[in-house]
Amino acid sequence: MNIKDGFLSTVGNTPLIRLNSFSEETGCEILGKAEFLNPGGSVKDRAALYIINDAEAKGLLKTGGTVVEGTAGNTGIGLAHICNAKGYKCLIIIPDTQSQEKIDLLRTLGAEVRPVPAVPYRDPNNYVRLSGRIAQEMPNAIWANQFDNLANRQAHYETTGAEIWAQTEGKIDAWVAATGTGGTYAGVSLYLKEKNPNIKCVVADPMGSGLYSYVKTGEITLEGSSITEGIGNSRITANMQGVPIDDALQIDDTEAIRVVYQLLEKDGLFMGGSVGINVGAAVALAKAIGPGHTIVTVLCDGGARYQSRLYNPQWLASKGLSIK
Numbered sequence: 333m334n335i336k337d338g339f340l341s342t343v344g345n346t347p348l349i350r351l352n353s354f355s356e357e358t359g360c361e362i363l364g365k366a367e368f369l370n371p372g373g374s375v376k377d378r379a380a381l382y383i384i385n386d387a388e389a390k391g392l393l394k395t396g397g398t399v400v401e402g403t404a405g406n407t408g409i410g411l412a413h414i415c416n417a418k419g420y421k422c423l424i425i426i427p428d429t430q431s432q433e434k435i436d437l438l439r440t441l442g443a444e445v446r447p448v449p450a451v452p453y454r455d456p457n458n459y460v461r462l463s464g465r466i467a468q469e470m471p472n473a474i475w476a477n478q479f480d481n482l483a484n485r486q487a488h489y490e491t492t493g494a495e496i497w498a499q500t501e502g503k504i505d506a507w508v509a510a511t512g513t514g515g516t517y518a519g520v521s522l523y524l525k526e527k528n529p530n531i532k533c534v535v536a537d538p539m540g541s542g543l544y545s546y547v548k549t550g551e552i553t554l555e556g557s558s559i560t561e562g563i564g565n566s567r568i569t570a571n572m573q574g575v576p577i578d579d580a581l582q583i584d585d586t587e588a589i590r591v592v593y594q595l596l597e598k599d600g601l602f603m604g605g606s607v608g609i610n611v612g613a614a615v616a617l618a619k620a621i622g623p624g625h626t627i628v629t630v631l632c633d634g635g636a637r638y639q640s641r642l643y644n645p646q647w648l649a650s651k652g653l654s655i656k
């Protein structure tokens with residue numbers, strides 16, 4: 333018999349999918365790790381599971397306890413599922429700029445959700461900093477702290493990175509991914525570099541994020557903005573510290589939108605906005621290094637979470653964007 337033991341044991345071991353239309357276009361093998369197939373619907377299920385298991389192992393999280401987190405949504409969704417499966421309560425602080433779909437789903441899952449104004453990290457009322465203070469003041473609660481908790485990148489080192497290496501049988505030339513906390517990029521990069529230091533590890537960055545300028549000039553400058561959710565950062569998180577970065581690529585929303593609609597129309601894949609940045613960067617990298625290479629990226633989550641935005645022509649028009 334081949335039976336999984338509940339929600340928790342279905343996290344990870346996702347397929348690696350050849351993105352046919354982009355592979356044919358570039359002459360490279362462009363492969364996407366299908367993280368939208370995790371049981372909570374995103375790449376963040378892995379980090380959420382490791383963070384909770386780590387807190388339990390350290391004796392920090394006890395029966396009836398509450399997991400508190402500041403999240404753009406997907407980590408919160410992963411945490412809420414796992415809290416239900418393990419018998420914990422879940423409190424989510426989310427910036428009010430995130431899609432209604434994610435907020436509604438969090439509430440359906442039973443999490444207490446507090447949307448707060450989106451202010452920069454340097455402001456003490458930033459959603460991440462606020463979640464840390466709330467956790468500290470609440471009895472029998474832990475702060476998941478995904479940005480600076482290294483259990484996050486450990487999840488991707490032990491699982492996502494190892495799976496990509498096994499699935500490609502080590503035949504991989506480059507790995508490219510955008511960063512929110514950086515957990516996915518960092519864990520996979522650390523694993524792949526250990527196996528083969530010649531694998532090129534490249535950060536993909538949306539407009540308005542500081543990683544691209546940091547890699548290119550050593551300084552974080554924030555210019556422009558992006559409709560993509562869950563990615564981009566104005567600081568180097570603990571998860572990103574000491575992590576190999578060979579290069580960075582900046583992808584704008586026009587390109588990300590072109591990419592997600594091509595994935596939908598030509599490949600049958602209905603994806604979220606960060607996938608547009610990731611696959612857009614993989615395509616740009618393929619053009620830069622030439623045909624015959626294998627490039628792996630992440631398909632972080634599915635399109636249903638963004639139906640009212642990325643897949644709504646009126647909403648796109650209100651942001652000065654269009655589908656074609």
Ligand code: PMP
Binds near residue numbers: 375604
């Ligand atoms: N894409 C989406 C849709 C996300 O929600 C996140 C996590 N915030 C990421 C990408 C980035 O993942 P990570 O936090 O591991 O850098």
